[in-house]
Amino acid sequence: MAAPFAAAQPASPDQAQPSPRAGGDRSPATTAEIWDGNHDGVYTCDEWKAYLGRLFDRADRNHDGMLTPAEFDGVRRAGSALADADFGYFDENQDGKITRREFVEKPNEFILQFDKNGDCRVTPDELKDSGTGQKPPGGRGKRS
């Protein structure tokens, strides 16, 4: 019979995704795990700063206490929580260099977003409240 051909092509090998942990999935908590220094599931400002400090020291190749755009590239490529960070975001005074202070004192968006009570700690409870594990809207009637 003349079934339209387009409808059912066999899955092409290109689209198969054999490796489920290949980094495409970036929930905020997954990213934050990178810098949760003691891995207790609580993300604190101190841990964030310590993490940034380490990143900075590693990226500051000539040890002059500043990151140039080229050095900052190393930060992004470290596969870090800052993989898509913007140089200008850190370079507060726009002088083309990021000082250690500019870098380390940058607040963490993850903390800003999830730290409901402003104590500089994001606890698992706070994470749960704020929609990483979204509940489906109740009462809409349609189950899938």
Ligand SMILES: [Ca+2]
């Ligand atoms: Ca921690």
Ligand SMILES: [Ca+2]
């Ligand atoms: Ca430098």
Ligand SMILES: [Ca+2]
């Ligand atoms: Ca908190």
